[in-house]
Amino acid sequence: MKILQWTKKIAFVLFVILILLLITGFVFEKVSRSKAERIPPDGKLVDIDGHKMHYLQKGSGGPTVVFETGFDPAGHLQWYHIQQDLSKSYTTFSYDRSGLLWSERGEQPKTGEKMAEELHRLLEKTNTPKPYILVGHSFGGTLIRFFVKKYPEDIAGIVLVDSQYPDDKKYLSPELYEIVNQGLPAGFLKFANTFGAARLMFRNMFPPGTDYQYQNSIMPALLYKSADAVLEEQDQMSAVKRNAALINSFGNIPLSVLTAADTGRYDGFIKDPNLKNEMLEAWDKMQKDLLLLSSDSKQILVPNSGHYMNQDQPKVIEDAINEMYERTINKK
Template identity: 25%
Template sequence: MKIIGALFGAMAFVAISAAAHAQEQPTVVLESGLGDGADVWNALRAKLALPNFAYDRPGYGGTPVSLTPRDPCTIAHELHERLAQAGVRPPYVLVGHSLGGRYAYAFARLYPQDTTGLVLVDATPPGHWDALQREMPAQATALKVIKSLTFSRAMRREFDGQEQCLAQLPTAPMSMPVRVLLRTIDNSGGGGAKLRDIDYKLAQHWLALTGAPRLERVDGSGHYIQKDKPDVLTEIIRQVCSQGR
């Protein structure tokens, strides 16, 4: 997400690599954060050289706004349907940035039989909004104003639904490779080192929820690791694809 750095992150625009049907390797499914469409992955996709799928969620790009709930589980279900409609068969490696990390996590939990790996890219951890209101009330108040004045309808509904359904998902360690990546540069959008400390602390939840072995800080990267360090992220995705097979 473009607001307060790491707080967050359709078929009208579906981008699938030419090799998407080469099922000897998984398809990398890219899930964007709040306010971002498929183009946020352009630098990464230019280097990836793997079958991949990127899309605009409802309300982004030319995709119509959806009337369905905007919680992570509903969005994950919709993504699964879109992959099927596009003829992109499993297995999948889910890569989720910012708030999109929650959607990727929900997908891996709901469809473990189709998922062989998960990469969380400076993903918004559970409890983040509550922690921000508690520990950084001025920034939280500012974000509420920004939300009411500048967020699109789709963004507001995703923001409001971000915590729903996560507690209903299984919590046993995942039987797939999982990588949890964090930025090292403070975000220019606000919050600075204090927000980064909150993010690092809460990111421990991802380890408990997924069974990932450790948090990995990507040196020289801000919130948009896929833009700042596409080579690093590309190599990590390749490793996960190989391990998943």
């Protein structure tokens, strides 16, 4: 009987502690959001279809290097350092898709076509010099296809940075396909975002140290804004990939495919050695298939790099963009 009474008391105490933690987390999140609202954007805001979108444009001269971020709550911050370096030679342009960081969500659906249209309107409204060298990482490489299909005359060249392959089901076993496409735990992330845990979980998304101090402060501070948009993009991912797979030609637009070549890059993601080897082989095939998008394409294998090449080997990306610029000049 006493054991039962003590069990009830302990359960009650644990319940009270849990409630207090949730209240504390909720208040912490409210205070953090209030502070975050006062953080000035590092770029500019412009009205697109009734909502404000954030972009960062640096440098001058052409063509303009336009960066498209992957499936990522950090938005334009993934290109921040690379953009600073390249702006010494070109106009550079990064932005936050609707709902990410400083960009308001708006009402347009998260389809590949609409996201491409929003980017095009943003470039047009900001008088960004044409033509564009499009640079897309991961999911951003998939989104680029929609822009190329609709506005090919505006594009001078394309650089895909360890790009997602939209028809990955063709190369992956059912088991591996499920692992690769399982996505973020939406319910848990929404809960964590409400009670202050999400900003703590994502506070070191970028490498530690002073070089990434700015990104590591801004991204978690504004995560409460980005989280819903990221989850919405996740919900639309299958449809976006399915439609992107139908866009299978860039014509003769110069294309560079940068592929991460560190064989240990899946060690923390896939534990089964057989599945890991399958993933390495499948990714190699998918990256080679990307070369078929253009009659003027080349692949660059990047050793010592995982999927986030913009953090692991930013100099390689910068070199590829510089080389693409030379290819576009010689093509004229």
